[in-house]
Amino acid sequence: xxxxxxxxxxxxxxxxxxxxxxxxxxxxxxxxxxxxxxxxxxxxxxxxxxxxxxxxxxxxxxxxxxxxxxxxxxxxxxx
Numbered sequence: 260x261x262x263x264x265x266x267x268x269x270x271x272x273x274x275x276x277x278x279x280x281x282x283x284x285x286x287x288x289x290x291x292x293x294x295x296x297x298x299x300x301x302x303x304x305x306x307x308x309x310x311x312x313x314x315x316x317x318x319x320x321x322x323x324x325x326x327x328x329x330x331x332x333x334x335x336x337x338x
Contacts, residue, residue, distance in 0.1 A: 261285065 265282040274280065294300050301309065 261282050261284050265280050269278075269280050288296065301307065
């Protein structure tokens with residue numbers, strides 16, 4: 260998706276061969292499922308403070324637990 264978007268941007272903005280487009284191509288995170296996405300692994304390896312600061316119920320969990328209906332997907336990003 261990132262590369263396709265960069266190509267679309269370059270074509271839409273009529274960039275020439277002297278202009279540079281930088282693209283970050285993220286991976287899916289599948290390789291990290293047993294480590295960085297695992298709170299127990301993070302705590303066991305000295306990252307417990309990060310786990311505690313960044314853990315928040317997902318929007319779906321908040322909804323199921325009776326979160327106010329005016330909360331949106333971006334509401335948890337600013338805490």
